[in-house]
Amino acid sequence: MRELSIAKKVTTAVEDAEVLDPVVDRVRGIVNAVVQPRGLRDLLHGVPVGHAVHPITVMLPIGAWVSSAILDFLPGSERASRALVGAGIAGVLPSVATGLTDWSELHEQQQRVGLVHAASNTVATVLYAASFVQRGRGRQTSGRMLGLAGLAVVGFSGYLGGHLAYRQAAAVNHAEDVPHRFPTGWRHLGALEEFAHNEPTQRTVDGVPLLVVRSGAGVDVLANTCSHLSGPLDEGELVVADGERCVVCPWHKSVFSLSTGDVIHGPATAPQPKFESRVTDGSIEVMLEGAG
Ligand code: FES
Structure with missing residues (x-):
């Protein structure tokens, strides 16, 4: 019909x-x-x-x-x-x-x-x-x-x-698809040396855009598409809010914890998918719990 x-x-x-x-x-x-x-x-x-x-x-x-x-x-x-x-x-x-x-x-x-x-x-x-x-x-x-x-x-x-x-997808989770699209297991992200310290960077892994923020010898990785209305988090700024390192979405200023993906401030209400990461011989791999 x-x-x-x-x-x-x-x-x-x-x-x-x-x-x-x-x-x-x-x-x-x-x-x-x-x-x-x-x-x-x-x-x-x-x-x-x-x-x-x-x-x-x-x-x-x-x-x-x-x-x-x-x-x-x-x-x-x-x-x-x-x-x-x-x-x-x-x-x-x-x-x-x-x-x-x-x-x-x-x-x-x-x-x-x-x-x-x-x-x-x-x-x-x-x-x-x-x-x-x-x-x-x-x-x-x-x-x-x-x-x-x-x-x-x-x-x-x-x-x-x-x-x-x-x-029009107002007030729905725009990152809900990420665990369904991302494959299971560890996936190669890139070399650690490619990333500057504390600089939000986008990388695409298996078709899914990721936000990568290097901090010393490790990285924090979130889905890059904001759960509020799909804003690009890699274009946002890094801040400290509620004692946590966070990224601020450039579109409507939602604040997400880099360590957990949790929403610190709205308008977003759904957390950003948070990827586990590990560095082996200078090479970064990421994995999303529950993906696939
Ligand atoms: S798109 Fe990110 S806060 Fe609206």
Whole structure:
């Protein structure tokens, strides 16, 4: 079955809508100024749990509003339905905070889609707020209609959110394929003398780009493709963060430990695959645990 042309037209139009860029710039500036310090940004990205937390935070509003719509078709459920509408509205703030923080560090086409996704959610929340008020006044019919209209907008927004995650690969692990592509066992990397001290260098082994940083008689080796959005880590700078030698991605400044590949700071949430290395007679070999 082929992709519906209407769906393709809508998403392509939004991705290419340069007219949205001034609004994107303005909103991104506000988000970056408000969502501070960096520890809070890391939390909202989902660094402590190892992947984005936005999908978890949208469960309450969506779940509550869908449940409310079902109750609207059952007699005698007016109070429960209104309570669910209110619970969904109360649950909007965490999903806005996590979503906007992730969105603020995406590519421009992703940000255009994300902006329309966020605007749709705003419209849906306004519709549900009006629904809540109408239900409180005893105007059940208009309250239900406003709720159903809100749910339709949420559905459209969910479609764009799915496009953002699954088609445009926002907030997913861009280094997940590395253990599947890299062969098992020790692989030759090069001669130790080819690498300058503390200078991030890229080498490709069996088709997989690696970041190599020499430190004395040894090397640290990570996958070179940033897990956030595929930035080239060999173009980043070396820093010390949390007492560890780290590399900073040049694109959105994620910080990865050179010794473990762990995320020290987001927006990345998935670690960089860390390769074991050994030097024998001046020749470097690397191996990735679990590869193949
Ligand atoms: S590509 Fe975004 S932090 Fe690396």
